[in-house]
Amino acid sequence: AQKITQTQPGMFVQEKEAVTLDCTYDTSDPSYGLFWYKQPSSGEMIFLIYQGSYDQQNATEGRYSLNFQKARKSANLVISASQLGDSAMYFCAMREGGAAGNKLTFGGGTRVLVKP
Protein backbone atom coordinates (compact mmCIF):
# COMPACT_ATOMS: atom_id res chain seq x y z
CA ALA A 1 0.00 0.00 0.00
CA GLN A 2 1.12 3.54 -0.69
CA LYS A 3 2.37 5.21 2.46
CA ILE A 4 1.64 8.73 1.17
CA THR A 5 -1.10 9.43 -1.35
CA GLN A 6 -1.68 12.72 -3.09
CA THR A 7 -4.71 12.29 -5.31
CA GLN A 8 -4.59 15.63 -7.14
CA PRO A 9 -1.97 15.59 -9.89
CA GLY A 10 -2.64 19.21 -10.80
CA MET A 11 -4.70 22.20 -9.74
CA PHE A 12 -5.44 25.71 -10.96
CA VAL A 13 -6.14 28.43 -8.42
CA GLN A 14 -7.00 32.07 -8.90
CA GLU A 15 -4.57 34.57 -7.42
CA LYS A 16 -5.59 35.70 -3.90
CA GLU A 17 -7.83 32.67 -3.38
CA ALA A 18 -7.17 29.76 -1.01
CA VAL A 19 -6.31 26.26 -2.19
CA THR A 20 -6.33 22.93 -0.35
CA LEU A 21 -3.93 20.15 -1.30
CA ASP A 22 -4.89 16.67 -0.18
CA CYS A 23 -2.60 14.17 1.50
CA THR A 24 -3.47 10.85 3.10
CA TYR A 25 -0.98 8.57 4.78
CA ASP A 26 -0.70 5.02 6.04
CA THR A 27 1.27 3.98 9.08
CA SER A 28 0.86 1.78 12.12
CA ASP A 29 3.53 3.67 14.04
CA PRO A 30 2.04 5.89 16.78
CA SER A 31 4.93 8.35 16.48
CA TYR A 32 5.38 10.02 13.12
CA GLY A 33 5.84 13.41 11.52
CA LEU A 34 4.25 14.88 8.45
CA PHE A 35 5.95 17.48 6.27
CA TRP A 36 5.03 19.58 3.26
CA TYR A 37 7.62 20.75 0.78
CA LYS A 38 7.40 23.08 -2.21
CA GLN A 39 9.46 22.39 -5.32
CA PRO A 40 9.63 25.21 -7.87
CA SER A 41 10.87 24.57 -11.39
CA SER A 42 14.43 25.21 -10.20
CA GLY A 43 14.27 21.86 -8.40
CA GLU A 44 15.09 22.72 -4.80
CA MET A 45 12.77 21.27 -2.14
CA ILE A 46 11.66 24.03 0.22
CA PHE A 47 10.31 23.09 3.65
CA LEU A 48 6.91 24.64 4.38
CA ILE A 49 5.29 23.14 7.46
CA TYR A 50 5.45 20.25 9.94
CA GLN A 51 2.83 18.35 11.96
CA GLY A 52 3.73 15.83 14.62
CA SER A 53 1.44 12.89 15.35
CA TYR A 54 1.09 13.94 18.99
CA ASP A 55 0.48 17.61 18.26
CA GLN A 56 -2.90 18.69 19.58
CA GLN A 57 -3.26 21.70 17.35
CA ASN A 58 -3.06 22.09 13.59
CA ALA A 59 0.23 23.59 12.45
CA THR A 60 0.34 27.05 10.88
CA GLU A 61 3.21 28.93 9.22
CA GLY A 62 2.25 32.25 7.71
CA ARG A 63 -0.06 31.61 4.76
CA TYR A 64 0.32 27.83 5.17
CA SER A 65 -1.81 25.77 7.51
CA LEU A 66 -2.23 22.07 7.92
CA ASN A 67 -5.62 20.45 8.37
CA PHE A 68 -4.62 17.40 10.41
CA GLN A 69 -7.30 14.75 10.85
CA LYS A 70 -5.56 11.92 12.65
CA ALA A 71 -8.43 9.43 12.68
CA ARG A 72 -8.82 9.81 8.92
CA LYS A 73 -5.04 9.79 8.42
CA SER A 74 -5.11 12.96 6.40
CA ALA A 75 -2.88 16.03 6.50
CA ASN A 76 -4.12 18.52 3.95
CA LEU A 77 -2.18 21.70 3.21
CA VAL A 78 -4.10 24.94 2.92
CA ILE A 79 -2.46 27.88 1.17
CA SER A 80 -4.35 31.11 1.78
CA ALA A 81 -4.26 34.22 -0.41
CA SER A 82 -2.42 32.49 -3.27
CA GLN A 83 0.35 34.38 -5.01
CA LEU A 84 1.86 33.87 -8.45
CA GLY A 85 5.05 32.67 -6.76
CA ASP A 86 3.11 29.77 -5.23
CA SER A 87 3.07 28.04 -8.63
CA ALA A 88 5.12 24.89 -8.03
CA MET A 89 4.98 21.19 -7.18
CA TYR A 90 3.95 20.41 -3.62
CA PHE A 91 4.95 17.22 -1.87
CA CYS A 92 3.61 15.66 1.30
CA ALA A 93 6.10 13.48 3.19
CA MET A 94 6.13 11.33 6.32
CA ARG A 95 8.83 10.28 8.72
CA GLU A 96 7.99 7.28 10.87
CA GLY A 97 9.68 6.44 14.12
CA GLY A 98 11.40 3.28 15.31
CA ALA A 99 12.80 0.80 12.82
CA ALA A 100 11.72 2.90 9.86
CA GLY A 101 14.61 5.21 10.61
CA ASN A 102 14.79 8.87 9.75
CA LYS A 103 14.08 8.79 6.05
CA LEU A 104 11.20 10.70 4.49
CA THR A 105 8.63 8.92 2.34
CA PHE A 106 7.12 11.23 -0.25
CA GLY A 107 3.86 11.28 -2.14
CA GLY A 108 3.66 11.78 -5.88
CA GLY A 109 3.08 15.51 -5.60
CA THR A 110 0.48 18.03 -6.74
CA ARG A 111 1.28 20.70 -9.31
CA VAL A 112 -0.29 24.06 -8.50
CA LEU A 113 -0.64 26.81 -11.08
CA VAL A 114 -1.77 30.20 -9.83
CA LYS A 115 -3.64 32.26 -12.42
CA PRO A 116 -3.49 36.07 -12.35
Place this chain on the structure above:
Amino acid sequence: DTGVSQNPRHKITKRGQNVTFRCDPISEHNRLYWYRQTLGQGPEFLTYFQNEAQLEKSRLLSDRFSAERPKGSFSTLEIQRTEQGDSAMYLCASSHQTNVQETQYFGPGTRLLVL
Protein backbone atom coordinates in the same frame (compact mmCIF):
# COMPACT_ATOMS: atom_id res chain seq x y z
CA ASP B 1 24.55 31.43 2.22
CA THR B 2 24.61 28.62 4.79
CA GLY B 3 22.17 26.23 3.13
CA VAL B 4 22.87 22.81 1.67
CA SER B 5 24.98 22.98 -1.48
CA GLN B 6 25.46 20.38 -4.21
CA ASN B 7 27.93 20.12 -7.05
CA PRO B 8 27.72 19.85 -9.94
CA ARG B 9 24.23 21.15 -10.61
CA HIS B 10 24.05 19.34 -13.94
CA LYS B 11 25.94 16.35 -15.31
CA ILE B 12 25.70 14.74 -18.74
CA THR B 13 27.58 11.50 -19.19
CA LYS B 14 27.73 8.54 -21.51
CA ARG B 15 26.49 5.14 -20.50
CA GLY B 16 29.18 3.15 -18.76
CA GLN B 17 31.03 6.13 -17.32
CA ASN B 18 31.46 6.79 -13.61
CA VAL B 19 30.13 9.97 -12.01
CA THR B 20 30.58 11.52 -8.57
CA PHE B 21 28.39 14.09 -6.87
CA ARG B 22 29.21 16.17 -3.82
CA CYS B 23 26.97 17.49 -1.06
CA ASP B 24 27.92 20.02 1.60
CA PRO B 25 25.34 20.05 4.42
CA ILE B 26 24.41 22.89 6.75
CA SER B 27 27.45 23.14 8.99
CA GLU B 28 25.94 22.15 12.33
CA HIS B 29 23.85 19.29 10.92
CA ASN B 30 25.06 15.81 11.83
CA ARG B 31 22.67 13.86 9.58
CA LEU B 32 22.91 13.78 5.81
CA TYR B 33 20.54 12.09 3.34
CA TRP B 34 20.56 11.24 -0.35
CA TYR B 35 17.37 10.93 -2.40
CA ARG B 36 16.68 10.29 -6.06
CA GLN B 37 13.84 11.89 -7.96
CA THR B 38 12.75 10.82 -11.43
CA LEU B 39 10.57 12.98 -13.66
CA GLY B 40 7.04 13.40 -12.34
CA GLN B 41 7.68 11.48 -9.11
CA GLY B 42 8.38 12.32 -5.52
CA PRO B 43 11.90 11.82 -4.16
CA GLU B 44 12.90 8.33 -3.07
CA PHE B 45 15.28 7.65 -0.20
CA LEU B 46 18.70 6.20 -1.07
CA THR B 47 20.85 6.37 2.06
CA TYR B 48 21.67 8.39 5.15
CA PHE B 49 24.59 9.17 7.42
CA GLN B 50 24.81 10.14 11.02
CA ASN B 51 28.17 11.85 11.33
CA GLU B 52 30.48 9.60 9.29
CA ALA B 53 28.50 6.39 9.80
CA GLN B 54 26.22 5.18 7.01
CA LEU B 55 23.22 3.95 8.98
CA GLU B 56 20.72 2.95 6.33
CA LYS B 57 20.72 2.06 2.64
CA SER B 58 17.68 1.58 0.42
CA ARG B 59 17.23 -1.42 -1.82
CA LEU B 60 17.34 1.15 -4.62
CA LEU B 61 21.04 1.59 -3.91
CA SER B 62 22.51 -1.10 -6.14
CA ASP B 63 26.13 -2.17 -5.87
CA ARG B 64 27.00 0.38 -8.56
CA PHE B 65 26.19 3.13 -6.08
CA SER B 66 28.43 4.09 -3.20
CA ALA B 67 28.22 6.97 -0.78
CA GLU B 68 30.73 8.26 1.72
CA ARG B 69 30.96 10.90 4.37
CA PRO B 70 34.55 10.49 5.49
CA LYS B 71 34.87 13.22 8.10
CA GLY B 72 31.24 13.66 8.98
CA SER B 73 31.00 16.84 6.94
CA PHE B 74 30.55 16.71 3.15
CA SER B 75 29.38 13.57 1.38
CA THR B 76 29.96 12.09 -2.06
CA LEU B 77 27.71 9.81 -4.07
CA GLU B 78 29.38 7.81 -6.80
CA ILE B 79 27.65 5.89 -9.55
CA GLN B 80 29.80 3.40 -11.43
CA ARG B 81 29.05 2.12 -14.93
CA THR B 82 26.12 4.47 -15.36
CA GLU B 83 22.97 3.28 -17.10
CA GLN B 84 20.26 5.29 -18.81
CA GLY B 85 17.93 4.40 -15.97
CA ASP B 86 20.18 6.35 -13.60
CA SER B 87 19.05 9.60 -15.23
CA ALA B 88 17.36 11.53 -12.44
CA MET B 89 17.70 14.39 -10.00
CA TYR B 90 19.88 13.48 -7.02
CA LEU B 91 18.92 15.44 -3.93
CA CYS B 92 20.89 15.82 -0.74
CA ALA B 93 19.37 16.90 2.56
CA SER B 94 20.67 17.49 6.05
CA SER B 95 19.20 17.71 9.53
CA HIS B 96 20.25 18.11 13.13
CA GLN B 97 19.43 15.33 15.55
CA THR B 98 17.86 17.50 18.21
CA ASN B 99 14.16 17.14 18.53
CA VAL B 100 11.12 15.31 17.32
CA GLN B 101 10.59 17.56 14.32
CA GLU B 102 14.12 17.31 12.89
CA THR B 103 13.33 18.96 9.58
CA GLN B 104 15.41 17.90 6.58
CA TYR B 105 16.66 20.82 4.50
CA PHE B 106 17.41 20.10 0.87
CA GLY B 107 20.04 21.28 -1.55
CA PRO B 108 19.34 22.34 -5.14
CA GLY B 109 20.05 18.87 -6.49
CA THR B 110 22.23 17.45 -9.25
CA ARG B 111 20.48 16.62 -12.50
CA LEU B 112 22.08 13.60 -14.16
CA LEU B 113 21.48 12.68 -17.78
CA VAL B 114 22.97 9.43 -19.05
CA LEU B 115 23.14 9.20 -22.83
